[in-house]
Amino acid sequence: MRLVSFRKNNEIGLAVEVAGELRGRLASVAEHSVDIGVVLSLGGEALQSVGRSLLNAPAIDPADICFLPPLTTPPKIICVGLNYADHTKESPYEQPDYPTLFPRFSSSLIGHGQAIVRPSMSDSLDFEGELVAVIGKGGRHISRARALEHVAGYSIFNDASVREYQFKSPQWTVGKNFDATGAFGPYFVTADEVPRGGKGLRLETRLNGNVVQSASTDDMLFDLVELISVVSEAITLLPGDVIVTGTPAGIGWARTPRLLMRSGDICEVEIEGLGILRNPIVDETASAPVPS
Structure with missing residues (x-):
């Protein structure tokens, strides 16, 4: 469905x-x-x-x-960084042996077709195509054997990141939470229509029609079973919680010259079986409305 x-x-x-x-x-x-x-x-x-x-x-x-985003005000949005080895290699970080977790807030979310807004104070807006899992049954201390029983469905995310602000401190939160930078959708696809754990899906990000990221979800270092189990060791998961599972290599910030998103661009994230999330890029203006 x-x-x-x-x-x-x-x-x-x-x-x-x-x-x-x-x-x-x-x-x-x-x-x-x-x-x-x-x-x-x-x-x-x-x-x-x-x-x-x-x-x-x-x-x-x-x-x-x-x-609209499939869920407009999820209880929690838990994002995973450095979850593809090739992406870690293009970043300034060592590969961790524990999932790198950070929050997104619902105030940053927009839907398919809505504009990702490049903030006026920075020219470092970057793309990150990612698989989303949505929790259907909550719990704490969820075992690996039962983890996928807690997944209701899947979707697509573009974790658009303002790199200049992401790297201002060891914590990434600000650079990952500018208004109108978290594109989410277009579909919520129930788990029965997706391979178990979202395994083996082709993920592709395109900027103005050019492929900039291409990977399989099999390449994730911490798969969804591991993520649900590890997160729930500390945090009670609730129905409607969103887990954004990480991005593969190819981000614009790591390229020479850098390839960053600017007004007039179109960014698409396609995941096999889940559809295409497409968003135009616009510059922030003083009169720009906040998506709701």
Whole structure:
């Protein structure tokens, strides 16, 4: 099942893809919540029930809606750095033997088709295509054997990073959390439609049509089983939590000359079976609205 969160006429809605067509309802006419996070918190068969209820909903033209992040306010967004060896080699860091974790905040999120905003105080906006896992069942001290039972589905992320600010201190948080830099979507794809643990998927990032990153999710050093188990040693995972699993080599900052995103560019992240996340790049202006 492939779900899309959207806004139309200032109202949010939820759609399911059926034979290449979107069918969905706005919140005011839906018989259930149109917030994937709320549905996940209900547990059990709630997600499948909502999906089935949308199968006969009216068709929706993608051109008539604004795509939202699949989850607009997840309880936590946990990102993983240095999770592909080839990316670590192009970075100024040694390869760690423990996952490098940092937070993103929901205020940074935008959906498919929305603009990634290059901040006015920096010219170091970079791309990072990544696989997302969404937690469906919460827990702490989750065993490796049961880890994938806690995954509800998958999506795509562009962890657009303001490198100048990322490297101002040992902590990366600021450079990873500028408003309108966390592109997320377009689909939430349920785990039953994806290889276990998101294994063996081809990930490709393109800038203006040129391939800049290409890898398999098999290349992750800490796979999803390991990440869920390690994170839950310390942190209780909740339904709707998002784990952004890391980016492979090819980032613009590591190139000579550097290849950074600028106004007018189009960045696409494609992951096999999950779709294409496409976002234009614009410069920040004093009057630019904050996405919601």
